[in-house]
Amino acid sequence: MLKSIYLLLAILGLVLPYSQFIPFIFEHGLDIKLFFAQLFANKISGFFGMDVIISSLVFWTFVFAEGTRLKMQNLWIYIAGNLLFGVSFGLPLFLLMRQGQIEQQNQQISY
Template sequence: MNINAFFRDLFANQISGFFGRDVIVSSLVFGTFVFSEGSRLKMKNFGIYIASNLLVGVSLGLPLFLLMRQRKLEETP
């Protein structure tokens, strides 16, 4: 995979550039949320959520994290 060609094509025009920035910002915000909320609740395995975000996208990482977060909240008295 040619990373330079990937980013050149991703930002080839205004529409694809907007999409690229949206995905990048969403992933960064998701990563910040995982680390802050996961640390607060003393959750484990942050890497699973980050890896699912990087390999598939926020559409997998966020629901998975929210499911595990809810389970952690329900087990805490």
């Protein structure tokens, strides 16, 4: 059940932000200067921009600490997912795979 929720959240975390980003790309191309100008255009958008940046740093720390503890492989994939698609995709994807790792380890212990 928990894995299904994480999967749904990862899909939403990919689709919803990109529903805003793709039209920007079509209209302006990959204009990084304009992207950051609009991201920090006012105090409210700056608030959200800073929140996402700090959340990403916390997420990266969590991925490496928890992933190492659970002996998960290819932790770079979750960082790449975060950088390419956002923390709203990377975090639930990591939690989905983490849950699978925990369930797998629990099965091995019960044998």
